[in-house]
Amino acid sequence: MARKKESSKGDIFQLLLESSEQRKKSKRKQLLESLNVKEFFEEGSISINERTCQGLECELCIKACPSKALYWRDGNVGIIEDLCVYCGACVLCCIVDDCVKVSRRRFDGKVESFSRPRAVVLLFNSINSQRRHSRVETLFPDDDAYLKRYRKLG
Ligand code: SF4
Ligand code: SF4
Known part of the structure; x- marks a missing residue:
């Protein structure tokens, strides 16, 4: 009982x-x-290395953050994690490698982590090419569909 x-x-x-x-x-x-932010990742984490951050001379991440999750606090960049959408814009514009670290979980469960602008660019390129690929697949599910459309034009 x-x-x-x-x-x-x-x-x-x-x-x-x-x-x-x-x-x-x-x-x-x-x-x-x-704040007009419609696309976001619900799960993730973000950290900023205070030792390597150029802070006051830079503040680029604060300016780039679309959701106002970053702010200037007592000589360091503060993070309001509830507002962070894990977009990676801060990593993309950071002038120091491995200073801002972002990890996020995609809706399909895949986890992505990045801390350098180059990694973000590669990730965006791969997401864009995946999107293009699935768009082409929707338009042309097989060779016949492709030929049917382009034979007419040829
Ligand atoms: S990842 Fe960076 S830029 Fe994007 S919302 Fe979070 S703090 Fe802002
Ligand atoms: S962009 Fe990078 S170096 Fe500049 S303030 Fe933000 S975390 Fe620091």
Whole structure:
């Protein structure tokens, strides 16, 4: 009997945890929408190496961040992680390699991590070519579909 009580308690805590997580997610969505950010990764992490960051002389990441997740705080770049959408813009514009590190999980579960502009560019190129590839596949599911369309033009 006592066990049953414990398990129902566990369920209540689980429910409370889930509802607070949902509230946090919807608040985050609202905040991001107000900043006109519509595409974002829900899971990820970001860190900035304070020892290598050029801070005051730079601030490029703060200017580039589309969701205002970065700000100037007591001589360092501060991060509001709830606002970060893990887009990688800060890594792309950082003047120091391996200073900003971003990891994110895609909707298909794949995890991507990058800390250098070149890695972000390569990643964007590969995402764009995957998108182009799947677009072509939608238009031309097989050789016949391709020939059917282009024979007419030839
Ligand atoms: S990854 Fe960087 S630029 Fe993108 S939202 Fe997060 S802090 Fe801003
Ligand atoms: S862009 Fe890089 S070096 Fe410049 S302030 Fe941001 S983290 Fe520091």
